Amino acid sequence: MHIIESGNVAAATGVKLARTEVIAAYPITPQTPLTEKLSELVDSGKMKAEYIPVESEHSALAVCIAASSAGSRTFTATSANGLLYMSEQIHWAAGARLPIVMCVVNRGIGAPWTVWNDHQDSISQRDTGWIQLYACDHQQIIDTVIQAFHIAETVRIPVMVCYDGYLLSHTYMPFEIPEQNAVDAFLPKFTPSYFLDPKNPANLNTVTLPDIRLDVRGNMAPGYMEIRHNLHSDMRRTISVVEEVDQKYQQAIGRGGNPLIEKYQCDDADFIAVCLGSLSYQLRDVVDTLRREGLKTGVAGIRLYRPFPDKTIASEFANAKGLIVFEKALSYGNQGALYADIKSALYRNDNRPFVHNYILGLGGREIKTLDLINAFRTSCTDFRKIGDDPQWIGLKL
Amino acid sequence: MSEKTTILTLPEEELVHPGNRACAGCGLSIIYRIGLKALGRDTILVVPPSCLTVLQGLYPIASTQLPCLNVTFASTAAAATGVLGALRAQGREKTTVAAWAGDGGTSDIGIQALSGACERGENFIFICYDNEAYMNTGVQRSGTTPQGVITTTTPIRGKLQKKKEVPAIIAAHGIDYVATASAAYPLDLYDKIKKAKTISGPKYLHVHCPCPAGWGFDPRYTVKIGKLAVETGLYDIYEIEKGKFQLTGPSQKLDNKKRKPVSDYFKTQSRFRALSKERIQEIQQSIDEKWEGYQKN
Numbered sequence: 198m199h200i201i202e203s204g205n206v207a208a209a210t211g212v213k214l215a216r217t218e219v220i221a222a223y224p225i226t227p228q229t230p231l232t233e234k235l236s237e238l239v240d241s242g243k244m245k246a247e248y249i250p251v252e253s254e255h256s257a258l259a260v261c262i263a264a265s266s267a268g269s270r271t272f273t274a275t276s277a278n279g280l281l282y283m284s285e286q287i288h289w290a291a292g293a294r295l296p297i298v299m300c301v302v303n304r305g306i307g308a309p310w311t312v313w314n315d316h317q318d319s320i321s322q323r324d325t326g327w328i329q330l331y332a333c334d335h336q337q338i339i340d341t342v343i344q345a346f347h348i349a350e351t352v353r354i355p356v357m358v359c360y361d362g363y364l365l366s367h368t369y370m371p372f373e374i375p376e377q378n379a380v381d382a383f384l385p386k387f388t389p390s391y392f393l394d395p396k397n398p399a400n401l402n403t404v405t406l407p408d409i410r411l412d413v414r415g416n417m418a419p420g421y422m423e424i425r426h427n428l429h430s431d432m433r434r435t436i437s438v439v440e441e442v443d444q445k446y447q448q449a450i451g452r453g454g455n456p457l458i459e460k461y462q463c464d465d466a467d468f469i470a471v472c473l474g475s476l477s478y479q480l481r482d483v484v485d486t487l488r489r490e491g492l493k494t495g496v497a498g499i500r501l502y503r504p505f506p507d508k509t510i511a512s513e514f515a516n517a518k519g520l521i522v523f524e525k526a527l528s529y530g531n532q533g534a535l536y537a538d539i540k541s542a543l544y545r546n547d548n549r550p551f552v553h554n555y556i557l558g559l560g561g562r563e564i565k566t567l568d569l570i571n572a573f574r575t576s577c578t579d580f581r582k583i584g585d586d587p588q589w590i591g592l593k594l
Numbered sequence: 595m596s597e598k599t600t601i602l603t604l605p606e607e608e609l610v611h612p613g614n615r616a617c618a619g620c621g622l623s624i625i626y627r628i629g630l631k632a633l634g635r636d637t638i639l640v641v642p643p644s645c646l647t648v649l650q651g652l653y654p655i656a657s658t659q660l661p662c663l664n665v666t667f668a669s670t671a672a673a674a675t676g677v678l679g680a681l682r683a684q685g686r687e688k689t690t691v692a693a694w695a696g697d698g699g700t701s702d703i704g705i706q707a708l709s710g711a712c713e714r715g716e717n718f719i720f721i722c723y724d725n726e727a728y729m730n731t732g733v734q735r736s737g738t739t740p741q742g743v744i745t746t747t748t749p750i751r752g753k754l755q756k757k758k759e760v761p762a763i764i765a766a767h768g769i770d771y772v773a774t775a776s777a778a779y780p781l782d783l784y785d786k787i788k789k790a791k792t793i794s795g796p797k798y799l800h801v802h803c804p805c806p807a808g809w810g811f812d813p814r815y816t817v818k819i820g821k822l823a824v825e826t827g828l829y830d831i832y833e834i835e836k837g838k839f840q841l842t843g844p845s846q847k848l849d850n851k852k853r854k855p856v857s858d859y860f861k862t863q864s865r866f867r868a869l870s871k872e873r874i875q876e877i878q879q880s881i882d883e884k885w886e887g888y889q890k891n
Contacts, residue, residue, distance in 0.1 A: 405652070
């Protein structure tokens with residue numbers, strides 16, 4: 198069924214179709230309409246789930262952590278400072294290996310207060326052990342939310358589905374809603390191998406020593422470091438799981454095909470713009486313009502940011518002359534996080550393209566297509582002019 | 595409860611393995627053993643960082659026989675909410691959910707989540723064991739440390755502020771059952787937990803818990819000191835049931851004649867060494883006034 202609705206409603210519809218059992222959320226702009234929609238679905242009886250209106254984001258993720266530990270499929274959503282207020286729990290959820298799904302409706306971080314879009318919130322949580330997927334339109338939001346539960350439950354690692362505040366959350370676009378029976382066939386019921394159960398008691402997340410230790414039956418149990426190593430190796434395995442889940446989704450629902458990177462005009466491109474989220478759509482117009490000028494350009498929207506598909510990036514872009522990374526976040530005092538990751542991925546190649554970094558759109562600063570065209574053109578035609586330092590687009594000093 | 599539990603009628607089945615990591619004379623180890631008997635096997639525990647985290651054992655060895663979720667410091671009552679949500683979603687509502695936190699985890703960092711859960715009316719039992727400081731981290735002051743007490747963060751003059759009255763704060767949420775108890779009277783606690791299990795909605799139990807290492811007394815006097823706190827009228831045992839306050843157990847039997855002077859209690863513990871005679875006199879006066887108030891009502 199095709200409908201025209203907001204990105205937040207697309208996300209809520211995905212959560213409903215995934216038959217989520219426990220939802221907890223605390224309101225924050227621009228996430229609010231998503232949780233309002235979910236509470237409406239639960240309150241009206243259209244969705245059979247527990248909706249828990251908690252008193253903070255820290256508690257929202259606490260509810261999800263506990264409900265997931267007790268064996269239920271769980272969901273929450275937040276933005277910006279709400280995400281940061283959860284930060285301790287974000288690490289906890291990953292360490293406890295709980296397949297929670299959370300939408301991060303991307304927004305800039307205070308101070309000073311801003312409610313508008315950039316990516317600093319989710320990027321600042323990239324090292325927590327969560328899988329991060331970025332959606333670039335409404336269709337991707339609903340499809341990615343449904344896929345996220347499958348990915349999370351396959352590898353027992355929580356997933357953030359990130360999408361741009363206002364630009365996607367509050368705009369209306371047509372998208373297709375999958376049939377419930379097709380989603381049911383794609384996403385089996387959540388059946389964890391262990392959960393909080395008085396018939397089979399276990400003390401979960403207890404203090405773990407630096408070294409390995411024998412249990413009461415004489416079996417060697419891992420230490421903290423082994424447990425953390427397992428999280429990392431399962432994160433690396435997740436790259437292929439994301440591809441497999443995408444294939445399965447294509448078979449069941451009929452959409453997909455770009456699980457790691459959403460590419461536009463990249464096949465013969467000399468210069469490729471790289472970005473996260475909805476910016477890739479705006480950059481498609483830029484590419485069309487520059488191609489008319491004779492510049493062979495393309496766009497690569499990174500969909501899977503953590504784990505980082507570094508080997509795919511190194512091989513896919515081995516023949517490009519330049520990669521131009523457009524970012525709505527910054528590792529202050531260094532460079533854009535995505536820029537550093539892209540350079541690191543390319544380091545394994547003998548012939549490396551040049552890589553440029555543009556910082557733009559912080560705190561919702563308007564991103565003008567003409568500014569993108571000029572920056573991208575300069576990077577293509579006059580690339581030696583631009584060094585390793587991030588270049589700022591739209592800055593009015 | 596119609597019939598009071600005695601040592602003869604207490605269930606024999608132990609839900610705590612012998613050989614746990616509690617210190618000698620730990621008040622918590624008494625109430626944990628008795629408390630788990632009252633909660634029973636069909637219970638899920640939620641525990642934030644505290645002495646109980648250590649008592650329950652280091653991975654992969656556990657001293658508890660109940661399923662337990664260890665959670666972050668501030669999130670205890672919210673995590674209990676999450677367990678309840680999952681149990682409802684799965685039709686496992688008969689299982690008891692008990693959150694068990696220390697005084698810091700309850701009165702300071704955990705109070706927001708606890709307040710939220712009480713306001714939402716979550717059907718769980720919250721047990722605060724109050725040893726009146728951050729004992730697990732090495733005796734730092736908490737919101738429930740009494741005035742005048744020496745801790746590692748009130749090292750010279752003692753704590754300048756009053757003890758936070760957490761049961762009164764929780765009672766202000768309008769929940770149906772708030773009660774206090776003491777590690778010195780474990781059977782009273784047993785009966786109160788059993789009673790809490792029959793009431794739906796949030797139940798709050800605040801348990802005074804002497805700590806030899808943190809309070810500065812010989813481990814053999816844990817029960818004696820716990821009783822002295824009650825017998826001097828410093829720590830009161832009561833229930834607030836549907837808003838109705840009533841002294842219970844040992845505090846109910848106490849009157850102005852039987853009440854011992856507060857100095858009897860203070861002199862047993864080195865943590866009170868900064869209290870001057872004048873200060874003790876002032877505290878005695880405020881305790882006398884509190885008890886005059888009780889006896890008028």
